[in-house]
Structure formats: C-alpha cells, structure tokens
Amino acid sequence: MMKDRILLLVLVLLMAAAPVVAQQQEQATIQLTIEPAELTLALGEKTTLTATVRDAAGNIVDRPVLFFSQARRAVSVNASTGEVEALRPGDYLLTARVPAESTEGTSMPLGRGASAAAEVQITVSIPFPAIDSINFIGLPANYYHSTTVRPEIVIQDVNGGTRTDINAELASSDSSVIEVTEFGLLRMVDEGAATISASAEGVTETIDVRIMNNPVESVRLTVNNTEVRTGDVLQFNATALDGIGSELADMPIEYSFRARTVDHANGSASSGMITEDGRFVADLPGEYTIIASAGNQVAIQTIWVEPRNVKKLVEVVGQGRVSDRKTSDLWVWEGPNGRDYAVTGTWGAEGHAYFWDVTDPTNIYMAATVRIDARTVNDVKVSEDGSICIISREGASNRRNGFVILDCSDIENKGVPILARYDDEMTGGVHNVYIYDEHVYALSSGQRYDVINIEDPTNPHRVGRFELETPGHSIHDVWVENGIAVSSNWTDGIVVVDVGGAGKGGSPQNPVQVGQYTYPSGWNHAGFPYWNADGKFYVFAGDEHFPADRNPQGIDRFSGPAVNAAGWIHVIEFDENYENPKEIARYQVPEGGTHNFWIEDDVLYIGYYNQGLRVVDISGELLGNLYTQGREIAYFVPDDPEGFKANAARTWGTMPFKGLVWVADNNSGLWAIRLVDPEEE
Structure with a gap:
C-alpha cells in the first residue's frame, strides 16, 4: 500500500513537471527577432515593429507575438500589431513575447509574471523637442x-x-x-x-x-500669533524701513530660522520650514528664532512651540474576516430599515461582493453575498439614501464589464437583488465608480469617466462623459462633492471638473474642466476634494507606486508575498475659481505608500498599504510634511495570522462611520476600530 502511494506521488510530480520541462525546451528552440531592434522617435511619431519567429533549424514559423510597454503613458504599443507611438520624451523599454505552448500545442495565457517561449526587449528613445x-x-x-x-x-x-x-x-x-x-x-x-x-x-x-543704493536702515518683524503647537502655521511679516522709518515695499526680504528643540541635547535635529513669504511651521516642540534680513539689516523674533498632543490609542472592536480571497474596497452606511451595513469587494477572484451586518460592530456577520460575472469587484459605492449599491466589474468572461446596480434597501428580508447591469461602451472594465445625486460616475477602460443617470435604477442611461485630450491619457479614479468632480489621472495629475457646483456652466450632461494640477512623479492614483472650516478648497492627491528597490526582483506584487508600496499624499490648494493650484503640504510615511483615503471633520483617514491605517489631523492651515509635525493621531496595522496572506497587512481603504473607523484590508477583510483617548485606556 505504501509503495502504491509513493508511485502515485511520483507520477503526480512528473505530470506537474512535464509542462515546465516542455516549456524550458521550447525556450531553447524558439528564436524571436524584432526589427528595428531599437527606436528613436519624435514626439507624436508612429512606427510599426516587425516580428519574425524561427524554430531551432532557422525556419520561419507562424507563432503569435505580443507586445507590451513598460511605460504605456509615455510610449504606447498595440499588443497585436506592434504599432508604436511616442507620447512623452525619455528612454523606455518595450517587450515582445512569443507565448509558450502547452503540451497540447496551444498557447498558454500570458498573465503577470508568466514566462514565454521567447522574449525580446526593444529600447525606445524619444528626444525632447528643441x-x-x-x-x-x-x-x-x-x-x-x-x-x-x-x-x-x-x-x-x-x-x-x-x-x-x-x-x-x-x-x-x-x-x-x-x-x-x-x-x-x-x-x-x-x-x-x-x-x-x-x-x-x-x-x-x-x-x-x-x-x-540700498536705503534700508532697519527691519521690522511681526507675527500673527505667539501661542503655537507643532504643525500650526505662523505668518511672519517683515518690513524694510529707511532712515526716517518709511516702508520700502519693493525691498526683498529673506527669511530663515534657527532652533533648539526640547530634545536638542539628546541629538534631536532642528526641524521646521519657512517659506519665502514668511509662513513658518515647526515639526518638533522647542525654541525657534525667526530671522528676517533685508540687505545687511536683520530682525529676529523668538517663539516657543508646544507639542500638538493629538495622539489616540486604537481599540479593535470587531472583524469580518475574509481569508480565502483578496478584499478590495468598502462602504459603510445605515440602511432604510435602520440597521447598519458594510459592503466589501473582492480582487482577482470570482466576482463576489459581501454585505455585512455591522449594527453590532462587536458581532460582524455576513448578511448577503452577491456574485457577478467578473474576476474583480474593485469598487463598491452606496447611494445617499442607502437604497442602491453599485459594484464595478473587471474580467468578465464575455469582456462586457461595466457595473451592476443592486437593491440594498432591505437586506434583512430581500437580500441584495440585481436591478440592472450597465456595460454600454465599457467593455474594457470599470475600475472605480462614484454615486452622486442619482448619477453614477464610472471609469471606462481607464480612459474617461461616463455619467450614467440612475433616477430609475432599472433603466440606467448615459447622459454625459469626460475625457482628457492629452497623448496617452489615462484615469484611475473619480470622486464628486458639492457638484465638483475630481479625477485622478496618473501623469496628467488631478483634474477638477464642474458637474453642477462650480458655477462654470457644468452639469452631469456637460462636464466642464475648471482646474488641473500635475506633479513630476506621475503616480497620481486617488484624489479627495475638501473644503476646510475657512472655506479653502483643497484636493488631497494620493500616489500609488511599487518601486523595484523596495521589493525583491521576480516577485509579483499581486500573487507573490507581501510587497512594499511607495508614495504620499499631496495637499494641493486651489483658489476660489479652482485655478492657480499650489502644492502646499504632504503626508509621507517613509516605509509605505498610499491607496484609498477619506476626509471628514478635519481628519484624514488613509489606507496606507503595508503601513496599515493612518489617521491624521488636518485642521488649520497646512504646510510642510504633516507626518513629521505630530499631526498623526493614530495608526493601525491589521496583521492577521488567519488572513489570506498571514500577518501581511495591505490596507486598501477606510472610512469613518458612527464613531468608529472602518478598514478594508486586502489580506484580512473588514475591521472596525475605535480611537480612544490615552487617559481612557
């Protein structure tokens, strides 16, 4: 009996190894040649690569060749025809692959990290214009x-x-x-x-x-406040005066500072920031001396900075564990029946969305499950009245993706029936959606967002759309507040669009662009519009990036072990006309990278991938790096030994609801936590 089991095991191992051996043998016999082997293209120029596949004897064989761009927003390539278009200056790599064949002689799929029978890289140089x-x-x-x-x-x-x-x-x-x-x-x-x-x-x-001649005889220096905490912004005003005390308005003023922090003697560095117009912020408590100079004349003023003292502790209240697949986004709301619910999506699986009853957050349980034709339900949103849920679709078997409209008005008695599916001109997949004022703003094929009227949720119909015209443009997310749509567009940055709230003639039927801000990295992945207590309009823009220097080579960030992200939150201030954007601050955790986030009551809640949940005080004027200013209220890393990947936090999204903070983690599902004052612990 034991010999039979050993023989069976050997046969199974040999059968499993056979495709690998056959594939390795094929890699040694198939040769791929691309002409030209390297390209130099002017901006906007197009050309087509020619592929030739030969067998071990040098004979040309008929095998498919697929083309990929490692920087598709800078140089695009048609996957099947090999047509290349130069979109942005720089040096880039294209990859051409011959799909490996199975032992039955059919091509195997080329997913992320899959091998090929042959592979060639083509360098593309796009010079900057003169x-x-x-x-x-x-x-x-x-x-x-x-x-x-x-x-x-x-x-x-x-x-x-x-x-x-x-x-x-x-x-x-x-x-x-x-x-x-x-x-x-x-x-x-x-x-x-x-x-x-x-x-x-x-x-x-x-x-x-x-x-x-320099007429300055003295400098006068004033400040708007002397009682200040770390992270508070002070406005210093320096004025150059001549010999009779008259102001010299056009005289340039230079600001600097020196500091002696509370822990100065223990090696704590002087840390702060002062701008050219005299705005100052301190990172650490201690004594700071501000220096204003005009020519050879100097004025100084010393202030004391107190600690911000906003720290809270984290108490885990409950968890809805998902351990058999990856969790994506979440939404938490009160249903029309008075009970509280949460919905979470799933990523790279079988098209499930889970509806949780969270009325008692210490006893979270799954109230309903919906499965649609998709691999990924990346985004989930619920209408303002709590009766309609939208879930996005990617990877549908018939390539007709779009989104699905669900009735979540009475989950306890009716479950979550499907009201309608919408996929018109959305075959490329919908990655993110947003519901605002009976309209769904849905991303289409990563190129634009369409505006779909759902006043009758059983009869959705398109009423508008918005798409950039820049070469190689793409979009990742859209969020709508107060009739202002903010989209996140990778290298094209943040785009602000009037859909009825900016007074610029925009509407869902006629979106009108009113502002835009780009930044050098091109990592813009998410954006959240926010008006603070003073009425200033900000967009908090989040990055997404997975740098090679933070992750081992050959590791797939989707199917491999836990990986480290990079990037930060950019704080961008617009004027009252949504113009003249300025990047005034950031929140950057050195060892991690951002994903989705939420702002409410001057508090920023961030899903920070491998660095978990971050909760940040964004009250008052903002300047500098909020992470170093004592503005972080709390953090929570949801490691779970029973998770999809054990003890590998990958926090996807978060939102506050009824005094708790709700967290969706890629590897462990849904969490409810409470922030507790230290003295309450």
Whole structure:
C-alpha cells in the first residue's frame, strides 16, 4: 500500500513537471527577432515593429507575438500589431513575447509574471523637442545693493511644452556688480549695471539690470500669533524701513530660522520650514528664532512651540474576516430599515461582493453575498439614501464589464437583488465608480469617466462623459462633492471638473474642466476634494507606486508575498475659481505608500498599504510634511495570522462611520476600530 502511494506521488510530480520541462525546451528552440531592434522617435511619431519567429533549424514559423510597454503613458504599443507611438520624451523599454505552448500545442495565457517561449526587449528613445525660448519669470522691479535674487527661468520647446530635463546656464557680464552663485542666485555686489544671460542648447536670453543704493536702515518683524503647537502655521511679516522709518515695499526680504528643540541635547535635529513669504511651521516642540534680513539689516523674533498632543490609542472592536480571497474596497452606511451595513469587494477572484451586518460592530456577520460575472469587484459605492449599491466589474468572461446596480434597501428580508447591469461602451472594465445625486460616475477602460443617470435604477442611461485630450491619457479614479468632480489621472495629475457646483456652466450632461494640477512623479492614483472650516478648497492627491528597490526582483506584487508600496499624499490648494493650484503640504510615511483615503471633520483617514491605517489631523492651515509635525493621531496595522496572506497587512481603504473607523484590508477583510483617548485606556 505504501509503495502504491509513493508511485502515485511520483507520477503526480512528473505530470506537474512535464509542462515546465516542455516549456524550458521550447525556450531553447524558439528564436524571436524584432526589427528595428531599437527606436528613436519624435514626439507624436508612429512606427510599426516587425516580428519574425524561427524554430531551432532557422525556419520561419507562424507563432503569435505580443507586445507590451513598460511605460504605456509615455510610449504606447498595440499588443497585436506592434504599432508604436511616442507620447512623452525619455528612454523606455518595450517587450515582445512569443507565448509558450502547452503540451497540447496551444498557447498558454500570458498573465503577470508568466514566462514565454521567447522574449525580446526593444529600447525606445524619444528626444525632447528643441528649445524655442528661455524666459525670466517673476523678476523684481528694482534691484538693490547687498540683496540676493533667485530668478525663475522657464524653458519652452518648439511644441509649446516646458523643458524640465535641462537647466539654463546663468552668466553675468560684470561679476563685480552682479555675481552668479553656483546655485543660480544673483548676488548684488555693488551699484552699477550688468547684463544677465541664460543659455541652453544654443538659445540665449538676456536681461539688463541696474543696481541701486540700498536705503534700508532697519527691519521690522511681526507675527500673527505667539501661542503655537507643532504643525500650526505662523505668518511672519517683515518690513524694510529707511532712515526716517518709511516702508520700502519693493525691498526683498529673506527669511530663515534657527532652533533648539526640547530634545536638542539628546541629538534631536532642528526641524521646521519657512517659506519665502514668511509662513513658518515647526515639526518638533522647542525654541525657534525667526530671522528676517533685508540687505545687511536683520530682525529676529523668538517663539516657543508646544507639542500638538493629538495622539489616540486604537481599540479593535470587531472583524469580518475574509481569508480565502483578496478584499478590495468598502462602504459603510445605515440602511432604510435602520440597521447598519458594510459592503466589501473582492480582487482577482470570482466576482463576489459581501454585505455585512455591522449594527453590532462587536458581532460582524455576513448578511448577503452577491456574485457577478467578473474576476474583480474593485469598487463598491452606496447611494445617499442607502437604497442602491453599485459594484464595478473587471474580467468578465464575455469582456462586457461595466457595473451592476443592486437593491440594498432591505437586506434583512430581500437580500441584495440585481436591478440592472450597465456595460454600454465599457467593455474594457470599470475600475472605480462614484454615486452622486442619482448619477453614477464610472471609469471606462481607464480612459474617461461616463455619467450614467440612475433616477430609475432599472433603466440606467448615459447622459454625459469626460475625457482628457492629452497623448496617452489615462484615469484611475473619480470622486464628486458639492457638484465638483475630481479625477485622478496618473501623469496628467488631478483634474477638477464642474458637474453642477462650480458655477462654470457644468452639469452631469456637460462636464466642464475648471482646474488641473500635475506633479513630476506621475503616480497620481486617488484624489479627495475638501473644503476646510475657512472655506479653502483643497484636493488631497494620493500616489500609488511599487518601486523595484523596495521589493525583491521576480516577485509579483499581486500573487507573490507581501510587497512594499511607495508614495504620499499631496495637499494641493486651489483658489476660489479652482485655478492657480499650489502644492502646499504632504503626508509621507517613509516605509509605505498610499491607496484609498477619506476626509471628514478635519481628519484624514488613509489606507496606507503595508503601513496599515493612518489617521491624521488636518485642521488649520497646512504646510510642510504633516507626518513629521505630530499631526498623526493614530495608526493601525491589521496583521492577521488567519488572513489570506498571514500577518501581511495591505490596507486598501477606510472610512469613518458612527464613531468608529472602518478598514478594508486586502489580506484580512473588514475591521472596525475605535480611537480612544490615552487617559481612557
């Protein structure tokens, strides 16, 4: 009997190994050639790669070849035809693969990390366009002896874009009058005249500068508040005065500070930030001296900074464990029947959405399950009245994805019946959705969002759509508040659109773009619009990135062990017209990266992937890195030894509801936690 079992085990192992051996043998016999082997393309230029597949004898064989771009927003390639289009300057890699064949002679699917019979990489170089002009921006009206000016220089290319890959070289015609420092500052050494030139790639722009006598005799320095905590923003105002006490309005002021923190003697660094207009924030408690200088005249003022003291402890109240598949997003709400519910999606599985009864958060139980034709239910949203739920679809068997409308008005008695499916022009998959004022804002194929009217949820119909026109554009998320839609668009950044609340003529039927902000990394994954107590409009923009230096090579971030993300929350302030965006602050945990987040009552709740849940105080004016300012209220890393991946937190999303914080974790399901004052513990 034992011999029979051993023989059976050997046969099973041999059968399992056979496809691998056959695949390895095929990799040694199939040769793939791509022409041209490398490309240099101008922006907007297209070309088509030619693939030739040969067997071990050198004979051309008819095998499919698939093409992939490792930077599809910069250089796109048609997966089947090999047509390449240059979208953004830089150096990139394309990959061409011959799918491996199974022992039956059919091509095996090429999922993430799957091997191939042959593979070739093609380098693509897209040069930056030639420089058209160099411009000096924001120069002062007058220049004074013993002052310093930092000129802003913008280099425009022939296509109207801005060159950020090169710096202009500055030079002075007379360094005894104006000295150019190694850091690009203009130091006014003496009275007189000189010409400053800025040059790059054979293009030069000049300005003539005359240095006048410096009339400053003293500097007056005031501050709007002297009782301050870490993270609070102070406004210092410095004024240059002449010999009779008159103000010199055009005199440049330079601000700096020195600090002696509470733990200075124990090696604690001086930590804070001061802007060119005199706004100051301290990261650590202690003594700070602000210095304002105008030429050779200086004023100082010393302040004391107290600790912020917003820390709370975390108490786990309950859990709805999901251990057989990955959990995606969540939504928590009070149903029309008065009971409380949560819905969670599933990722890379079999199309399930789970509805939990959370009326008693210490006893969370599954009240209903819905399964649709999909692999991933990435997003779940519930209407304002709690009666309609929308779940997104990706990976449908017939490639008709879209979203599904569910009746969640009486889960206790009716379950969650399907009211309608909507997939018109959404075959590429819907990754995220949002419900606002009886309309669904649904991403379509990662290119745009469509606006679907669901006043009659059994008869959804499209009434509008919004799509950028930039080359290689894509979209990841959309969120709507007060008639303002904020979408997250990777390299195209945050886009603010009037859908009825900005007074710019927008509506669900006619979305009107009113603002946009991009940042260099191109990692923009999520955005949340927020109006603070003072009426200022912010967008909190989150990154998503999985850098190679944080994860072992060859590890698939979706199917392999736990991985480390990177990125942070960018705080962007817009003016009252949703224009002139400025990135004023960030929240950055060094060892992790953001995913989905929520803001309510001046508190930011973030799903921070491998760094769990983060809860942050965002009250008052914001400046600098909120993480280092004592603004973090609490954190919770939901490790679970019985999770889909044991003790591998990968926090997906979060939202506050009825005094608790609810968390969806990729590897452990739904959690309810309570924030507790330390003295209550």
